Amino acid sequence: MRAIVCSELGSLDALRVEDRDPFVPGPGQVVIDVRAAGVNYVDGLLCQGRYQIKPPTPFVPGGEVAGQVAALGEGVSGFDVGDRVIAMTGLGGFAEQAVVSALSLLPIPERLGFGQAAALIQSYSTALFTLTRRTHVAPGEWVLVLGAGGGIGLAMIDVAVALGGRVIAAASTAEKLAAASAMGAVATIAYEDADLKTRARELSGGGVDVVIDAVGGPHSEPALRATRASGRFCVIGFASGSIASVPLNQVLLNNRTVVGVDWGAWTSRAGDENRALVDELMRMVADGRLHPPVPSERPLADAAQVMAELIDRRAGGKFVLVP
Numbered sequence: 001m002r003a004i005v006c007s008e009l010g011s012l013d014a015l016r017v018e019d020r021d022p023f024v025p026g027p028g029q030v031v032i033d034v035r036a037a038g039v040n041y042v043d044g045l046l047c048q049g050r051y052q053i054k055p056p057t058p059f060v061p062g063g064e065v066a067g068q069v070a071a072l073g074e075g076v077s078g079f080d081v082g083d084r085v086i087a088m089t090g091l092g093g094f095a096e097q098a099v100v101s102a103l104s105l106l107p108i109p110e111r112l113g114f115g116q117a118a119a120l121i122q123s124y125s126t127a128l129f130t131l132t133r134r135t136h137v138a139p140g141e142w143v144l145v146l147g148a149g150g151g152i153g154l155a156m157i158d159v160a161v162a163l164g165g166r167v168i169a170a171a172s173t174a175e176k177l178a179a180a181s182a183m184g185a186v187a188t189i190a191y192e193d194a195d196l197k198t199r200a201r202e203l204s205g206g207g208v209d210v211v212i213d214a215v216g217g218p219h220s221e222p223a224l225r226a227t228r229a230s231g232r233f234c235v236i237g238f239a240s241g242s243i244a245s246v247p248l249n250q251v252l253l254n255n256r257t258v259v260g261v262d263w264g265a266w267t268s269r270a271g272d273e274n275r276a277l278v279d280e281l282m283r284m285v286a287d288g289r290l291h292p293p294v295p296s297e298r299p300l301a302d303a304a305q306v307m308a309e310l311i312d313r314r315a316g317g318k319f320v321l322v323p
């Protein structure tokens with residue numbers, strides 16, 4: 001079976017396609033024939049050695065997949081060969097097969113294709129965690145989403161709208177803003193060309209209640225300044241490559257709150273609570289309350305190219321690799 005292999009942390013150009021032996025499942029494990037592997041911004045950081053976690057090399061990147069059960073290990077029940085499943089692999093997703101603990105499997109809701117299912121969990125769990133656990137978006141509240149046309153941005157819009165929020169989407173291109181509007185944003189700001197603070201205040205009638213910042217850099221401070229009394233500023237990530245420093249008087253003023261969000265770290269500590277979060281997410285998807293985007297499909301061999309496009313800001317929306 002073919003797999004994308006990272007033999008040394010650094011340039012994405014060093015990634016290679018290798019042929020490997022097919023997996024045999026151990027006790028409690030399941031082998032999945034991967035139909036789609038979700039590509040996230042963090043996958044590229046991980047291979048470049050720029051992420052907080054540095055896996056020993058060689059490794060196969062890819063943290064989330066959707067596919068069909070190919071073989072069941074001893075003691076596994078509740079799944080049959082051929083079942084459509086989602087799995088969080090941690091690593092190992094960019095391959096024709098993945099092997100995971102049966103405990104990490106989720107059945108794919110009928111209404112989702114393999115691509116949507118493979119691109120769902122990381123972005124949408126982060127969004128649901130942010131908007132229902134780290135802060136609470138109430139119906140009618142204004143939510144300003146930076147990087148709104150990216151994977152996290154689109155998921156945040158979808159979840160915020162499902163909770164009754166009114167979303168203002170900020171992004172760099174007309175295409176990304178159109179994707180954000182299609183997801184349910186009621187207003188948009190082309191933040192490279194506009195005064196983000198002033199426009200967000202105007203559009204929300206005085207200030208937004210919640211900011212979702214997965215971008216960082218020069219947009220963070222104006223977004224914080226755009227929040228109204230008791231506003232919450234959620235720090236999700238730094239896709240711009242730059243961690244903003246903001247004057248703390250802007251937190252004091254108006255009783256604002258800065259909320260840190262680290263879904264990955266929380267999952268490793270909060271097993272049952274995370275399972276409840278993911279179950280809630282899957283119910284919302286199955287009920288049609290959420291609308292995971294249909295991702296762009298690329299061949300497995302394009303892994304490095306897709307990761308580079310995300311890291312270099314050339315791509316919008318979600319991507320999956322189809323082995």
Ligand SMILES: NC(=O)c1ccc[n+]([C@@H]2O[C@H](COP(=O)([O-])OP(=O)(O)OC[C@H]3O[C@@H](n4cnc5c(N)ncnc54)[C@H](OP(=O)(O)O)[C@@H]3O)[C@@H](O)[C@H]2O)c1
Nearest residue numbers: 041147150151152171172236237238239240261262263313
């Ligand atoms: N805290 C958590 O638990 C958690 C969980 C998952 C991901 N994250 C983080 O969230 C961030 C976004 O992830 P994602 O999957 O949404 O990534 P993505 O799909 O690549 O979207 C990121 C967006 O950031 C914007 N951006 C601005 N400057 C950029 C630059 N110099 N290079 C690349 N993008 C730039 C782009 O929008 P514009 O072009 O419109 O500006 C892009 O669409 C990443 O830092 C990731 O590590 C955090």
